[in-house]
Amino acid sequence: MRAAIIGATAVGGAGAVLGGRALLQRQAAIARSRIGKPHGEEAIDADRVWRKRFDGPPLELLVLGDSIAAGLGAERRKDTLGARVAKGVGARLKRPVRLRTAAVVGSESSALGAQLDALPADYRADVAVIVVGGNDVTHRVPISASVTHLTQAIRRLRAAGAEVVVGTCPDLGALRPVPQPLRALGARISRRLANAQAAAASAAGARPVSLRRAVGAVFISDPHEMFSLDRFHPSALGYRRTAMALVPAVVEVLS
Structure with a gap:
């Protein structure tokens, strides 16, 4: 029996x-x-020198990662994440900032190495911002594999003399188009990945910033303002709030 x-x-x-x-x-x-894909597969090209009115050679800002890092969903180049960070850092340090965006829409953490490989051989960044992880969660990439690729990218950047700031995986529980219980599962896994990313970033010499703690609550409470047309990628305001969370860390590592 x-x-x-x-x-x-x-x-x-x-x-x-x-x-x-x-x-x-x-x-x-x-x-x-x-x-859907109302924004297509390509983000707006925002690479240029921002805050040109300030004197001195431009700081070199490199942005790596996925569609959020690339600024998909922004309708003007000044509203992309990279541009927002460049403008914020330039204003605080009173320096021009040259933005180079190597992030690619749809990337997982495993693409970070290829993004670095695609840079010109003589390019040297003063600081790199990495935002990646959402696609790792949706594509069910093991957290250990994601963190390994992130660590390798940070070590390459640090060996080349760049400071590194990592915006950890956003809280996927904020995505209203995703039904339950899938949304709850995504929230749980994205938080686990974010915690693992933060620990790995610190161990590799980077400065982690928890995007879930910094901006997650406002994306959940005000999704109509924070998300763009697809309700998945940030709006101009969403990128502004995300950049506001990253800029102090970038300024700190450069000071």
């Missing part, structure tokens, strides 16, 4: 797992159809 109960429990548990997986797959398809 006990063996029969155990067997039935095992079968029922397996069925629940399979059923749960099928539910999550259906919900992922729903989320993809709701979000």
